[in-house]
Amino acid sequence: MSASFASALAAARDAAAAQHYPQGTLYVLATPIGNLADISLRALHVLQLVDAIACEDTRHTQTLLRAYGIESRSLLSVHRHNEAEGAQEVVRRLQLGQRVAYASDAGTPGVSDPGARVVAAVVAAGLRVVPLPGASSVTAILSATGGEGEEGGFVFHGFLPAKGGERQQAVEALRQETRSVVLLEAPHRIAALAETLAALGTRRLTVGRELTKQFEQIAALRCEEFPAWLQADAARSRGEFALVLHSVRVESDDAEALRVLQLLLAELPVKTAVRLAAEISGASRNALYQAALQMKGEQP
Structure with missing residues (x-):
């Protein structure tokens, strides 16, 4: 002591x-x-x-x-x-x-x-x-994201399933989640998680590694950049991880527009879903289109 x-x-x-x-x-x-x-x-x-x-x-x-x-x-x-x-x-x-x-x-x-x-x-x-x-690693990483969670709060998901198929299904569900999502991961599975999250494209991600420890590292990047970020330095795959998948933002104050868009995207192409969501809600079509691209993990 x-x-x-x-x-x-x-x-x-x-x-x-x-x-x-x-x-x-x-x-x-x-x-x-x-x-x-x-x-x-x-x-x-x-x-x-x-x-x-x-x-x-x-x-x-x-x-x-x-x-x-x-x-x-x-x-x-x-x-x-x-x-x-x-x-x-x-x-x-x-x-x-x-x-x-x-x-x-x-x-x-x-x-x-x-x-x-x-x-x-x-x-x-x-x-x-x-x-x-x-x-708590959950609140620690959230506090370092610059105010994430103010739009609809956040969801704590924890560890994704270990099996590839189940993990892929979980990420597809996260694609439709517009709130911030907190994930946890162990070092021996972080590379697999990075490859899976890369499918979410330009959606923003904050990666926290070894939080509170001597070699703590916090990085802000896009999901598609995550695998390359890990591979750039072998030390980045060491330690325990807490991550925040950032919220999908719509400039309109109408939260109902985002809910409608989510439902339509599950059944329709992006452009059709955006057009109908804008007509139903009165929200900006451009704002909804950007939100739809983030949900689908596509480039603008």
Whole structure:
């Protein structure tokens, strides 16, 4: 443990100890996604307070505790393959009046990580859940895109299917999604994802790699440029990825026009769909045409 974290533990005690932490409660605890400094003071305090920590990987969590100078706690292995059974052990301990934290390996439990089943079991048992918010690759990459999401919000998709055919179908569905979409990907599959997303043509993409870590990289490009960007530097295929497929914008304020255009594009050629959408909604035909090209992944 460094002197910096010794100070952090003292600060955590001073800042959070006066709050009430009820017994028989599950504390859903977000952990850093790479940078150890991205831990909250309240999380540090709760990690010292709880009777047990349910975690995705006990070895990883033990390493995390050592880094912060926190004494060993009772660690329960609750991962993707035993989550249903592990959830019942967590419920049992809570019913005995224990405080239990749940921490996945990185980020917020239940967001493309285990934890959702544990929380559901605790809620079903009529017990309390307290979230301890913190690091998230989803919100981190969204915050670096320059305001994406203001037009209709964003969709969190997470990991696309691993199989080629299913993945292609998923991307075709994303083609019709006009809101921003957040995707996650592992390094061994990023090249395949790049090739698949390239079919979306000129639609804008923000790629986040190794977020919060020493070699963090954030790049803004078009989908069609993604494969070449990866191939230009072997280091770009390393690390965990969070990506934002940017929204398709229509200058008109009439959101109904965009909805009509989406429906028509599913059945008609671009020019016909644009003409009918403009006639139905009264929106600009030029604006709708540009939006249609982005949806279809075609060059203007």
